[in-house]
Amino acid sequence: MSSDPKISIVGLHKSFGSNQVLQGVDLDIAAGKSLVVIGGSGTGKSVLLKCILGLMAPDQGSIRIDGEETTRLSQKDRARVAGKFGMLFQGSALFDSLSIWENVAFRLIHADHIPRDKAKEMALQAMARVNLAERNADLSPAELSGGMQKRVGLARAIVTRPQILFFDEPTTGLDPITADVINRLIREQVTDLGATAISITHDMESARHIADEIAMIFQGKIIWRGPAKDIDNSGNPYVEQFVTASADGPIDVMGG
Protein backbone atom coordinates (compact mmCIF):
# COMPACT_ATOMS: atom_id res chain seq x y z
CA MET A 1 0.00 0.00 0.00
CA SER A 2 1.35 3.43 -0.89
CA SER A 3 -0.31 5.45 1.92
CA ASP A 4 -1.60 4.50 5.37
CA PRO A 5 -4.38 1.97 5.03
CA LYS A 6 -7.89 2.87 6.18
CA ILE A 7 -8.11 -0.46 7.96
CA SER A 8 -5.08 -2.47 9.05
CA ILE A 9 -5.40 -5.93 10.59
CA VAL A 10 -2.34 -7.73 11.93
CA GLY A 11 -2.10 -11.23 13.42
CA LEU A 12 -5.77 -11.54 14.31
CA HIS A 13 -6.66 -14.67 16.31
CA LYS A 14 -10.02 -15.77 17.65
CA SER A 15 -11.00 -19.12 19.16
CA PHE A 16 -14.21 -20.56 20.56
CA GLY A 17 -13.11 -23.25 22.98
CA SER A 18 -10.86 -25.59 21.04
CA ASN A 19 -12.14 -24.29 17.70
CA GLN A 20 -9.53 -21.86 16.32
CA VAL A 21 -11.54 -19.76 13.88
CA LEU A 22 -9.08 -16.98 13.05
CA GLN A 23 -5.45 -18.07 13.08
CA GLY A 24 -3.48 -14.96 12.24
CA VAL A 25 -5.33 -12.82 9.73
CA ASP A 26 -3.28 -10.00 8.19
CA LEU A 27 -5.18 -7.58 5.97
CA ASP A 28 -4.78 -3.95 4.89
CA ILE A 29 -7.53 -2.07 3.10
CA ALA A 30 -6.79 1.22 1.39
CA ALA A 31 -9.20 4.16 1.67
CA GLY A 32 -11.89 4.15 -0.99
CA LYS A 33 -11.30 0.55 -2.04
CA SER A 34 -13.83 -2.26 -2.00
CA LEU A 35 -12.45 -5.55 -0.69
CA VAL A 36 -14.49 -8.73 -0.83
CA VAL A 37 -13.48 -11.62 1.42
CA ILE A 38 -14.59 -14.94 0.00
CA GLY A 39 -14.49 -18.34 1.64
CA GLY A 40 -16.58 -21.34 2.51
CA SER A 41 -18.95 -21.67 5.43
CA GLY A 42 -17.19 -21.81 8.79
CA THR A 43 -13.89 -20.38 7.55
CA GLY A 44 -14.11 -17.30 9.79
CA LYS A 45 -15.50 -14.64 7.45
CA SER A 46 -18.28 -13.51 9.78
CA VAL A 47 -16.01 -13.64 12.83
CA LEU A 48 -13.47 -11.45 11.01
CA LEU A 49 -16.18 -8.91 10.19
CA LYS A 50 -17.53 -8.92 13.76
CA CYS A 51 -14.04 -8.37 15.15
CA ILE A 52 -13.50 -5.34 12.88
CA LEU A 53 -16.94 -3.96 13.83
CA GLY A 54 -16.14 -4.40 17.52
CA LEU A 55 -19.01 -6.82 18.06
CA MET A 56 -16.53 -9.50 19.12
CA ALA A 57 -13.21 -9.13 20.94
CA PRO A 58 -10.27 -10.92 19.27
CA ASP A 59 -8.01 -13.07 21.45
CA GLN A 60 -4.88 -11.64 19.91
CA GLY A 61 -3.81 -9.24 17.19
CA SER A 62 -4.41 -5.66 16.17
CA ILE A 63 -7.14 -3.84 14.25
CA ARG A 64 -6.37 -0.24 13.37
CA ILE A 65 -8.90 2.09 11.78
CA ASP A 66 -7.40 5.35 10.53
CA GLY A 67 -4.35 4.39 12.57
CA GLU A 68 -6.33 4.06 15.83
CA GLU A 69 -6.14 0.73 17.66
CA THR A 70 -9.73 -0.43 18.14
CA THR A 71 -9.45 -3.79 19.89
CA ARG A 72 -9.49 -2.34 23.42
CA LEU A 73 -11.68 0.74 23.15
CA SER A 74 -13.94 2.04 25.92
CA GLN A 75 -17.68 1.91 25.28
CA LYS A 76 -17.75 5.64 24.50
CA ASP A 77 -14.85 5.42 22.04
CA ARG A 78 -16.39 2.31 20.50
CA ALA A 79 -19.57 4.28 19.77
CA ARG A 80 -17.46 7.08 18.26
CA VAL A 81 -15.59 4.67 15.97
CA ALA A 82 -18.89 2.96 15.06
CA GLY A 83 -19.97 6.38 13.75
CA LYS A 84 -17.62 5.78 10.82
CA PHE A 85 -19.35 2.50 9.96
CA GLY A 86 -22.37 1.48 7.95
CA MET A 87 -23.33 -2.17 8.01
CA LEU A 88 -25.70 -4.27 5.93
CA PHE A 89 -26.46 -7.50 7.78
CA GLN A 90 -27.11 -10.84 6.12
CA GLY A 91 -30.73 -10.98 7.27
CA SER A 92 -31.02 -7.16 7.11
CA ALA A 93 -31.49 -7.09 10.94
CA LEU A 94 -34.27 -4.51 10.76
CA PHE A 95 -35.99 -3.62 14.04
CA ASP A 96 -39.42 -5.30 13.94
CA SER A 97 -41.07 -2.81 16.27
CA LEU A 98 -40.14 0.24 14.19
CA SER A 99 -41.41 1.49 10.86
CA ILE A 100 -39.18 1.52 7.78
CA TRP A 101 -38.24 5.17 8.06
CA GLU A 102 -37.57 4.81 11.82
CA ASN A 103 -35.25 1.91 11.02
CA VAL A 104 -33.37 4.00 8.49
CA ALA A 105 -33.24 7.00 10.83
CA PHE A 106 -32.34 4.96 13.95
CA ARG A 107 -28.78 6.22 14.31
CA LEU A 108 -29.78 9.80 13.43
CA ILE A 109 -32.43 9.90 16.17
CA HIS A 110 -30.85 7.83 18.94
CA ALA A 111 -27.10 8.37 18.54
CA ASP A 112 -26.80 11.67 16.68
CA HIS A 113 -29.85 13.21 18.44
CA ILE A 114 -31.19 14.79 15.26
CA PRO A 115 -34.83 15.98 15.59
CA ARG A 116 -37.33 13.42 14.26
CA ASP A 117 -38.63 15.65 11.43
CA LYS A 118 -35.15 16.27 10.09
CA ALA A 119 -34.18 12.61 10.62
CA LYS A 120 -37.24 11.47 8.67
CA GLU A 121 -36.34 13.79 5.81
CA MET A 122 -32.79 12.35 5.73
CA ALA A 123 -34.18 8.79 5.93
CA LEU A 124 -36.47 9.42 2.96
CA GLN A 125 -33.51 10.78 0.96
CA ALA A 126 -31.50 7.62 1.78
CA MET A 127 -34.47 5.46 0.80
CA ALA A 128 -34.71 7.30 -2.53
CA ARG A 129 -31.01 6.55 -3.15
CA VAL A 130 -31.74 2.82 -2.99
CA ASN A 131 -34.93 3.17 -5.07
CA LEU A 132 -37.36 2.72 -2.20
CA ALA A 133 -40.53 4.73 -2.67
CA GLU A 134 -41.72 7.10 0.07
CA ARG A 135 -45.01 5.18 0.34
CA ASN A 136 -43.07 2.39 2.09
CA ALA A 137 -41.84 4.69 4.85
CA ASP A 138 -44.57 3.91 7.37
CA LEU A 139 -44.77 0.17 6.71
CA SER A 140 -43.23 -2.30 9.13
CA PRO A 141 -40.30 -4.52 8.02
CA ALA A 142 -42.52 -7.64 8.06
CA GLU A 143 -44.63 -6.12 5.26
CA LEU A 144 -41.66 -6.01 2.84
CA SER A 145 -40.10 -8.70 0.63
CA GLY A 146 -36.55 -9.94 1.34
CA GLY A 147 -35.12 -7.78 -1.46
CA MET A 148 -36.85 -4.65 -0.19
CA GLN A 149 -35.67 -5.39 3.34
CA LYS A 150 -32.11 -5.52 2.00
CA ARG A 151 -32.64 -2.13 0.41
CA VAL A 152 -33.91 -0.75 3.72
CA GLY A 153 -30.83 -2.23 5.39
CA LEU A 154 -28.65 -0.56 2.76
CA ALA A 155 -30.45 2.78 3.23
CA ARG A 156 -29.87 2.48 6.99
CA ALA A 157 -26.17 1.76 6.35
CA ILE A 158 -25.63 4.78 4.08
CA VAL A 159 -27.92 7.37 5.68
CA THR A 160 -25.07 9.02 7.62
CA ARG A 161 -22.70 8.79 4.63
CA PRO A 162 -20.23 6.59 6.54
CA GLN A 163 -16.53 6.30 5.72
CA ILE A 164 -16.52 2.49 5.90
CA LEU A 165 -19.23 0.14 4.69
CA PHE A 166 -19.57 -3.52 5.65
CA PHE A 167 -21.68 -6.04 3.77
CA ASP A 168 -22.35 -9.47 5.23
CA GLU A 169 -23.52 -11.92 2.55
CA PRO A 170 -25.54 -9.17 0.82
CA THR A 171 -27.20 -11.43 -1.74
CA THR A 172 -27.89 -14.55 0.32
CA GLY A 173 -31.48 -15.70 0.02
CA LEU A 174 -32.33 -13.40 -2.90
CA ASP A 175 -33.40 -14.41 -6.40
CA PRO A 176 -30.77 -13.70 -9.12
CA ILE A 177 -32.47 -10.56 -10.42
CA THR A 178 -32.96 -9.02 -6.99
CA ALA A 179 -29.39 -10.04 -6.11
CA ASP A 180 -28.16 -8.15 -9.18
CA VAL A 181 -30.17 -5.08 -8.14
CA ILE A 182 -28.58 -5.21 -4.66
CA ASN A 183 -25.09 -5.68 -6.13
CA ARG A 184 -25.56 -2.65 -8.41
CA LEU A 185 -26.90 -0.55 -5.54
CA ILE A 186 -23.96 -1.52 -3.33
CA ARG A 187 -21.45 -0.66 -6.05
CA GLU A 188 -23.19 2.67 -6.78
CA GLN A 189 -23.30 3.67 -3.13
CA VAL A 190 -19.68 2.70 -2.44
CA THR A 191 -18.58 4.72 -5.46
CA ASP A 192 -20.84 7.71 -4.68
CA LEU A 193 -19.76 7.89 -1.06
CA GLY A 194 -16.11 7.21 -1.82
CA ALA A 195 -16.29 4.79 1.09
CA THR A 196 -13.98 1.95 1.97
CA ALA A 197 -15.96 -1.28 1.77
CA ILE A 198 -15.46 -4.75 3.17
CA SER A 199 -17.85 -7.44 2.09
CA ILE A 200 -17.96 -11.12 2.90
CA THR A 201 -19.69 -13.52 0.59
CA HIS A 202 -19.52 -16.92 -1.02
CA ASP A 203 -21.48 -15.65 -4.03
CA MET A 204 -18.84 -15.19 -6.76
CA GLU A 205 -21.21 -13.22 -8.99
CA SER A 206 -21.68 -10.75 -6.15
CA ALA A 207 -17.94 -10.66 -5.42
CA ARG A 208 -17.08 -9.85 -9.04
CA HIS A 209 -19.65 -7.06 -9.05
CA ILE A 210 -18.76 -5.38 -5.78
CA ALA A 211 -15.01 -5.90 -5.49
CA ASP A 212 -11.95 -3.89 -6.45
CA GLU A 213 -9.95 -6.60 -4.73
CA ILE A 214 -10.75 -10.10 -3.54
CA ALA A 215 -9.17 -11.99 -0.65
CA MET A 216 -9.81 -15.63 0.17
CA ILE A 217 -9.92 -16.87 3.74
CA PHE A 218 -9.29 -20.54 4.48
CA GLN A 219 -8.72 -22.19 7.84
CA GLY A 220 -8.62 -18.82 9.58
CA LYS A 221 -5.96 -17.22 7.34
CA ILE A 222 -5.93 -15.11 4.20
CA ILE A 223 -4.46 -17.47 1.61
CA TRP A 224 -4.78 -15.32 -1.51
CA ARG A 225 -5.42 -11.70 -2.37
CA GLY A 226 -5.51 -9.89 -5.69
CA PRO A 227 -7.47 -7.62 -8.02
CA ALA A 228 -11.02 -8.78 -8.75
CA LYS A 229 -10.19 -9.16 -12.45
CA ASP A 230 -7.52 -11.78 -11.58
CA ILE A 231 -9.83 -14.05 -9.64
CA ASP A 232 -10.26 -16.48 -12.53
CA ASN A 233 -6.48 -16.71 -13.04
CA SER A 234 -5.31 -16.72 -9.46
CA GLY A 235 -2.93 -19.64 -9.81
CA ASN A 236 -4.01 -20.75 -6.34
CA PRO A 237 -5.63 -24.21 -6.28
CA TYR A 238 -7.85 -23.31 -3.30
CA VAL A 239 -9.17 -20.20 -5.02
CA GLU A 240 -9.64 -22.06 -8.28
CA GLN A 241 -11.66 -24.77 -6.57
CA PHE A 242 -13.81 -22.17 -4.83
CA VAL A 243 -14.34 -20.05 -7.95
CA THR A 244 -15.24 -23.02 -10.10
CA ALA A 245 -17.49 -24.39 -7.32
CA SER A 246 -15.90 -27.82 -7.64
CA ALA A 247 -16.03 -30.61 -5.08
CA ASP A 248 -12.63 -31.79 -6.35
CA GLY A 249 -9.56 -30.00 -5.07
CA PRO A 250 -7.53 -29.27 -1.97
CA ILE A 251 -10.52 -28.01 0.02
CA ASP A 252 -11.98 -31.04 1.77
CA VAL A 253 -15.68 -30.18 1.99
CA MET A 254 -16.72 -33.66 3.10
CA GLY A 255 -14.27 -33.89 5.95
CA GLY A 256 -15.58 -30.71 7.58
Added chain:
Amino acid sequence: MNPLASIGRASLGMSRTTGRLALFAWRCILAMIRPPWFFGQIWRQILSIGFYSLPVVGLTAVFTGAALALNIYTGGARFNAESFVPNIVGIGITRELGPVLASLMLAGRVSAAIAAEIGAMKVTEQIDAMRTLSTDPFRYLFAPRLIAALIVVPLLVLIADIIGVFGGFAVATQSLGFNGALYVRNTMDFITSWDVGSGLIKAAVFGFIIALMGCYHGYVSGRGAQGVGRATTNAVVSAAILIFASNYLLTSLFV
Protein backbone atom coordinates in the same frame (compact mmCIF):
# COMPACT_ATOMS: atom_id res chain seq x y z
CA MET B 1 -13.61 -39.64 40.10
CA ASN B 2 -16.49 -38.99 37.77
CA PRO B 3 -18.98 -37.80 40.39
CA LEU B 4 -16.40 -35.34 41.70
CA ALA B 5 -15.74 -34.08 38.20
CA SER B 6 -19.48 -33.59 37.67
CA ILE B 7 -19.78 -31.64 40.92
CA GLY B 8 -16.77 -29.54 39.94
CA ARG B 9 -18.17 -28.82 36.48
CA ALA B 10 -21.56 -27.90 37.92
CA SER B 11 -19.94 -25.61 40.51
CA LEU B 12 -17.81 -23.89 37.88
CA GLY B 13 -20.84 -23.51 35.62
CA MET B 14 -22.89 -21.99 38.42
CA SER B 15 -20.08 -19.61 39.38
CA ARG B 16 -19.71 -18.56 35.77
CA THR B 17 -23.45 -17.92 35.39
CA THR B 18 -23.59 -16.01 38.68
CA GLY B 19 -20.65 -13.87 37.63
CA ARG B 20 -22.14 -13.18 34.20
CA LEU B 21 -25.51 -12.31 35.72
CA ALA B 22 -23.88 -9.99 38.29
CA LEU B 23 -21.92 -8.16 35.57
CA PHE B 24 -25.02 -7.95 33.40
CA ALA B 25 -27.07 -6.57 36.32
CA TRP B 26 -24.34 -4.03 37.12
CA ARG B 27 -24.27 -2.78 33.51
CA CYS B 28 -28.07 -2.55 33.57
CA ILE B 29 -28.02 -0.52 36.80
CA LEU B 30 -25.42 1.86 35.35
CA ALA B 31 -27.56 2.27 32.22
CA MET B 32 -30.62 2.96 34.42
CA ILE B 33 -29.01 5.72 36.48
CA ARG B 34 -26.93 7.45 33.81
CA PRO B 35 -28.38 9.54 30.98
CA PRO B 36 -29.41 9.43 28.21
CA TRP B 37 -32.77 7.88 29.04
CA PHE B 38 -35.07 6.75 26.26
CA PHE B 39 -38.39 8.07 27.61
CA GLY B 40 -40.40 6.83 24.63
CA GLN B 41 -39.15 3.31 25.26
CA ILE B 42 -39.84 3.60 29.01
CA TRP B 43 -43.42 4.71 28.33
CA ARG B 44 -43.93 1.87 25.84
CA GLN B 45 -42.70 -0.62 28.43
CA ILE B 46 -44.88 0.87 31.16
CA LEU B 47 -47.87 0.19 28.93
CA SER B 48 -46.66 -3.27 27.95
CA ILE B 49 -45.66 -4.45 31.43
CA GLY B 50 -48.23 -2.52 33.45
CA PHE B 51 -51.42 -1.71 31.63
CA TYR B 52 -51.70 -4.96 29.71
CA SER B 53 -50.99 -7.02 32.87
CA LEU B 54 -53.95 -5.51 34.77
CA PRO B 55 -56.46 -8.26 33.87
CA VAL B 56 -54.19 -11.15 34.88
CA VAL B 57 -53.14 -9.45 38.13
CA GLY B 58 -56.71 -8.42 38.96
CA LEU B 59 -58.14 -11.90 38.39
CA THR B 60 -55.35 -13.53 40.40
CA ALA B 61 -55.94 -11.14 43.29
CA VAL B 62 -59.72 -11.41 43.43
CA PHE B 63 -59.75 -15.21 43.47
CA THR B 64 -56.86 -15.38 45.96
CA GLY B 65 -58.64 -12.98 48.32
CA ALA B 66 -61.88 -14.94 48.01
CA ALA B 67 -60.21 -18.32 48.63
CA LEU B 68 -58.22 -16.88 51.52
CA ALA B 69 -61.42 -15.65 53.20
CA LEU B 70 -63.01 -19.10 52.88
CA ASN B 71 -59.92 -20.86 54.28
CA ILE B 72 -59.52 -18.48 57.22
CA TYR B 73 -63.22 -18.78 58.02
CA THR B 74 -63.00 -22.59 57.99
CA GLY B 75 -59.82 -22.65 60.05
CA GLY B 76 -61.01 -19.93 62.43
CA ALA B 77 -64.27 -21.80 63.08
CA ARG B 78 -62.26 -24.54 64.83
CA PHE B 79 -61.52 -22.19 67.73
CA ASN B 80 -64.32 -19.65 67.37
CA ALA B 81 -62.13 -17.08 65.61
CA GLU B 82 -64.24 -16.52 62.47
CA SER B 83 -64.31 -12.79 63.16
CA PHE B 84 -60.60 -12.52 62.26
CA VAL B 85 -61.31 -13.08 58.56
CA PRO B 86 -61.04 -9.36 57.56
CA ASN B 87 -57.83 -8.87 59.57
CA ILE B 88 -56.03 -11.92 58.25
CA VAL B 89 -57.21 -11.45 54.67
CA GLY B 90 -55.96 -7.86 54.84
CA ILE B 91 -52.53 -8.64 56.25
CA GLY B 92 -52.12 -11.81 54.17
CA ILE B 93 -52.88 -10.03 50.93
CA THR B 94 -50.89 -6.83 51.54
CA ARG B 95 -47.77 -8.35 53.09
CA GLU B 96 -47.48 -11.62 51.24
CA LEU B 97 -49.95 -12.89 48.70
CA GLY B 98 -50.51 -9.66 46.78
CA PRO B 99 -46.83 -9.05 46.00
CA VAL B 100 -45.81 -12.69 45.58
CA LEU B 101 -48.72 -13.98 43.50
CA ALA B 102 -48.96 -10.86 41.32
CA SER B 103 -45.20 -11.03 40.71
CA LEU B 104 -45.33 -14.72 39.87
CA MET B 105 -48.04 -14.05 37.32
CA LEU B 106 -45.94 -11.21 35.94
CA ALA B 107 -42.91 -13.51 35.80
CA GLY B 108 -44.95 -15.78 33.55
CA ARG B 109 -46.27 -12.98 31.38
CA VAL B 110 -43.55 -10.33 31.38
CA SER B 111 -40.25 -12.23 31.88
CA ALA B 112 -41.25 -14.67 29.15
CA ALA B 113 -42.26 -11.90 26.75
CA ILE B 114 -39.07 -9.91 27.36
CA ALA B 115 -36.84 -13.00 26.99
CA ALA B 116 -38.58 -14.03 23.77
CA GLU B 117 -38.37 -10.53 22.28
CA ILE B 118 -34.73 -9.91 23.21
CA GLY B 119 -33.78 -13.48 22.26
CA ALA B 120 -35.37 -13.09 18.83
CA MET B 121 -33.59 -9.75 18.40
CA LYS B 122 -30.28 -11.41 19.25
CA VAL B 123 -30.82 -14.33 16.91
CA THR B 124 -31.72 -12.02 14.02
CA GLU B 125 -28.67 -9.80 14.73
CA GLN B 126 -30.82 -6.80 15.68
CA ILE B 127 -28.77 -6.28 18.86
CA ASP B 128 -25.53 -6.33 16.83
CA ALA B 129 -27.17 -3.91 14.39
CA MET B 130 -28.01 -1.59 17.27
CA ARG B 131 -24.35 -1.54 18.35
CA THR B 132 -23.17 -0.73 14.82
CA LEU B 133 -25.65 2.17 14.92
CA SER B 134 -23.76 3.59 17.94
CA THR B 135 -26.62 2.75 20.32
CA ASP B 136 -25.99 0.79 23.52
CA PRO B 137 -28.59 -2.00 23.90
CA PHE B 138 -28.22 -1.72 27.69
CA ARG B 139 -29.56 1.83 27.48
CA TYR B 140 -32.07 1.38 24.67
CA LEU B 141 -33.44 -2.12 25.39
CA PHE B 142 -32.71 -3.18 28.96
CA ALA B 143 -32.78 -0.01 31.08
CA PRO B 144 -36.28 1.04 29.88
CA ARG B 145 -37.68 -2.41 30.74
CA LEU B 146 -36.07 -2.38 34.20
CA ILE B 147 -37.16 1.18 34.96
CA ALA B 148 -40.70 0.43 33.77
CA ALA B 149 -40.89 -2.74 35.89
CA LEU B 150 -39.59 -0.88 38.96
CA ILE B 151 -42.33 1.74 38.54
CA VAL B 152 -45.19 -0.45 37.43
CA VAL B 153 -44.98 -3.63 39.51
CA PRO B 154 -45.53 -1.80 42.84
CA LEU B 155 -48.53 -0.04 41.26
CA LEU B 156 -49.91 -3.37 40.04
CA VAL B 157 -49.39 -4.88 43.48
CA LEU B 158 -51.21 -1.94 45.10
CA ILE B 159 -54.12 -2.64 42.75
CA ALA B 160 -53.83 -6.37 43.54
CA ASP B 161 -53.98 -5.52 47.28
CA ILE B 162 -57.22 -3.57 46.83
CA ILE B 163 -58.81 -6.19 44.56
CA GLY B 164 -57.63 -9.06 46.80
CA VAL B 165 -59.15 -7.47 49.89
CA PHE B 166 -62.31 -6.88 47.87
CA GLY B 167 -62.35 -10.58 46.90
CA GLY B 168 -62.30 -11.51 50.59
CA PHE B 169 -64.95 -8.87 51.30
CA ALA B 170 -67.23 -10.21 48.56
CA VAL B 171 -67.09 -13.81 49.81
CA ALA B 172 -67.33 -12.80 53.47
CA THR B 173 -70.40 -10.61 52.97
CA GLN B 174 -72.18 -12.71 50.34
CA SER B 175 -71.48 -16.26 51.59
CA LEU B 176 -70.21 -16.11 55.17
CA GLY B 177 -72.73 -13.67 56.66
CA PHE B 178 -70.36 -10.80 57.54
CA ASN B 179 -71.66 -7.25 57.81
CA GLY B 180 -70.15 -5.16 55.01
CA ALA B 181 -69.51 -1.96 56.97
CA LEU B 182 -68.00 -3.90 59.88
CA TYR B 183 -65.76 -5.88 57.53
CA VAL B 184 -64.41 -2.70 55.94
CA ARG B 185 -63.86 -1.04 59.35
CA ASN B 186 -62.05 -4.09 60.74
CA THR B 187 -59.83 -4.23 57.68
CA MET B 188 -58.99 -0.52 57.76
CA ASP B 189 -58.34 -0.52 61.50
CA PHE B 190 -56.08 -3.54 61.37
CA ILE B 191 -53.90 -2.94 58.31
CA THR B 192 -51.00 -0.54 58.93
CA SER B 193 -49.26 1.57 56.33
CA TRP B 194 -46.14 -0.59 56.89
CA ASP B 195 -48.11 -3.71 55.90
CA VAL B 196 -48.86 -2.09 52.55
CA GLY B 197 -45.47 -0.34 52.28
CA SER B 198 -43.42 -3.47 52.94
CA GLY B 199 -45.44 -5.29 50.27
CA LEU B 200 -44.73 -2.49 47.81
CA ILE B 201 -40.99 -2.59 48.58
CA LYS B 202 -41.10 -6.32 47.87
CA ALA B 203 -42.96 -5.57 44.65
CA ALA B 204 -40.24 -3.17 43.47
CA VAL B 205 -37.56 -5.83 44.11
CA PHE B 206 -39.66 -8.47 42.35
CA GLY B 207 -40.24 -6.09 39.44
CA PHE B 208 -36.49 -5.65 39.02
CA ILE B 209 -36.01 -9.45 39.14
CA ILE B 210 -38.78 -10.04 36.58
CA ALA B 211 -37.33 -7.60 34.03
CA LEU B 212 -33.71 -8.56 34.75
CA MET B 213 -34.33 -12.27 34.20
CA GLY B 214 -36.20 -11.58 30.96
CA CYS B 215 -33.44 -9.31 29.64
CA TYR B 216 -30.56 -11.55 30.77
CA HIS B 217 -31.89 -14.82 29.43
CA GLY B 218 -32.92 -13.16 26.17
CA TYR B 219 -29.46 -11.61 25.84
CA VAL B 220 -27.62 -14.91 26.38
CA SER B 221 -30.08 -17.00 24.39
CA GLY B 222 -28.72 -19.58 21.98
CA ARG B 223 -29.35 -19.71 18.26
CA GLY B 224 -32.59 -20.69 16.59
CA ALA B 225 -36.09 -21.31 17.82
CA GLN B 226 -34.84 -23.81 20.38
CA GLY B 227 -32.43 -21.26 21.88
CA VAL B 228 -35.15 -18.64 22.21
CA GLY B 229 -37.57 -21.21 23.65
CA ARG B 230 -35.03 -22.26 26.26
CA ALA B 231 -34.31 -18.61 27.12
CA THR B 232 -38.02 -18.03 27.71
CA THR B 233 -38.34 -21.04 30.01
CA ASN B 234 -35.15 -20.13 31.91
CA ALA B 235 -36.37 -16.57 32.39
CA VAL B 236 -39.68 -17.65 33.94
CA VAL B 237 -38.18 -20.38 36.14
CA SER B 238 -35.27 -18.28 37.42
CA ALA B 239 -37.51 -15.24 38.01
CA ALA B 240 -39.95 -17.40 40.03
CA ILE B 241 -37.18 -18.94 42.14
CA LEU B 242 -35.52 -15.57 42.79
CA ILE B 243 -38.91 -14.08 43.74
CA PHE B 244 -39.44 -16.82 46.34
CA ALA B 245 -35.87 -16.54 47.68
CA SER B 246 -35.90 -12.74 47.89
CA ASN B 247 -39.39 -12.85 49.41
CA TYR B 248 -38.04 -14.91 52.28
CA LEU B 249 -35.08 -12.56 52.76
CA LEU B 250 -37.23 -9.43 52.64
CA THR B 251 -39.88 -10.91 54.93
CA SER B 252 -37.21 -11.83 57.48
CA LEU B 253 -35.97 -8.23 57.31
CA PHE B 254 -39.44 -6.71 57.63
CA VAL B 255 -40.91 -8.77 60.51
